[in-house]
Amino acid sequence: MTTPLISFENISYQYPDKTLALKSLSLHIDKGKKIALIGNNGAGKSTLFLLLNGLLIPSGGKIYFNGKVLTYKRVELKKLRQKVGIVFQNPDSQLFSSSVYEDIKFGPKNLGLSKEEIQKAADQAIHLTETETLKEKPPHFLSLGQKKRVAIAGIIAMNPELMVLDEPTAGLDPYYAKKIMQILNDIHHENRTILLSTHNVDLAYEWADEIIVLHNGSLLAQGQPAKVFQNRELLKQSHINQPMILEIYQQLLNTMNIPLPREYPITQKDFVEKLSSLLHT
Ligand SMILES: Nc1ncnc2c1ncn2[C@@H]1O[C@H](COP(=O)(O)OP(=O)(O)OP(=O)(O)O)[C@@H](O)[C@H]1O
Ligand SMILES: [Mg+2]
Numbered sequence: 001m002t003t004p005l006i007s008f009e010n011i012s013y014q015y016p017d018k019t020l021a022l023k024s025l026s027l028h029i030d031k032g033k034k035i036a037l038i039g040n041n042g043a044g045k046s047t048l049f050l051l052l053n054g055l056l057i058p059s060g061g062k063i064y065f066n067g068k069v070l071t072y073k074r075v076e077l078k079k080l081r082q083k084v085g086i087v088f089q090n091p092d093s094q095l096f097s098s099s100v101y102e103d104i105k106f107g108p109k110n111l112g113l114s115k116e117e118i119q120k121a122a123d124q125a126i127h128l129t130e131t132e133t134l135k136e137k138p139p140h141f142l143s144l145g146q147k148k149r150v151a152i153a154g155i156i157a158m159n160p161e162l163m164v165l166d167e168p169t170a171g172l173d174p175y176y177a178k179k180i181m182q183i184l185n186d187i188h189h190e191n192r193t194i195l196l197s198t199h200n201v202d203l204a205y206e207w208a209d210e211i212i213v214l215h216n217g218s219l220l221a222q223g224q225p226a227k228v229f230q231n232r233e234l235l236k237q238s239h240i241n242q243p244m245i246l247e248i249y250q251q252l253l254n255t256m257n258i259p260l261p262r263e264y265p266i267t268q269k270d271f272v273e274k275l276s277s278l279l280h281t
Helices: 045-052 074-083 100-110 115-128 144-156 174-186 201-207 232-237 244-255 268-279
Strands: 006-014 020-029 034-038 060-065 084-087 162-166 193-197 210-215 218-223
Touching: 006 045, 020 045, 020 060, 020 218, 034 045, 034 201, 045 084, 045 162, 045 193, 074 084, 084 144, 100 115, 100 144, 115 144, 144 162, 144 174, 174 201, 201 244, 218 232, 244 268
Parallel strands: 034 193, 034 210, 084 162, 162 193
Antiparallel strands: 006 020, 006 060, 210 218
16 A cells, blocks of 8 residues: 555644634545545535645644654644645735746745746746636736635646645636636546535546545545435535436436446546437446
């Protein structure tokens, strides 16, 4: 068995006002996976993300990065933040330079890259996120969706081992939401792990290799999307809907009196193919 990229061992986190946001949470993030974290408002998703790159320190339990326990020493934190790039839920927490271009160059600058490398990394990220026309603007003048794309570009430019995105598509129009998911597919490879949180179960189902469900600060499930989203008890308990494709497919099979299969459609294309083969048999 390979060592997980990150392991949480009985992690609890209590905010200064005594809110217990995470309760003895144990989970592992495997290298190279595309993982969607879901859970209703206040479940603890953003808190978990802030723990992942050391912005918060657990009140209890241990976090391991590549098998080594985090001790929160300065040098270690600096290294951790170079490896874990986080896109905050609120882009205003992230953007502070005088122009979009400067903001996107900030991360690679911090990594100590050369001037040419910084420019190359920033230009690539700008191209990918279609933010060319925003380059010279002050970030605080941008619309919410534009700010989100710039914040994502800033993390892409850092080329981190683990990318953590807190609701990356919230506030984006359908074109850019789709675009961002495509980019996350394109930049994903076996040495890059991507973890995002979302309230969009359709997006999570289609994109992720693995789903993590949080509820009231506790882990309810971690597993394959088709498996997690078929667990009706779990969905009910965590106030989560079933992805539309899965729900319609199951209902269709039920009305056609066809036994439920092992394999479920994941994408729309898949759905149409499976449906037409059912209709032609
Ligand atoms: N700075 C804070 N001080 C006190 N309590 C906090 C703070 N930040 C978050 N909380 C509380 O911690 C719990 C978890 O919040 P968190 O923001 O992690 O949830 P979330 O799953 O990201 O929710 P959402 O879907 O609304 O973004 C909530 O009960 C919230 O009220
Ligand atoms: Mg949140």
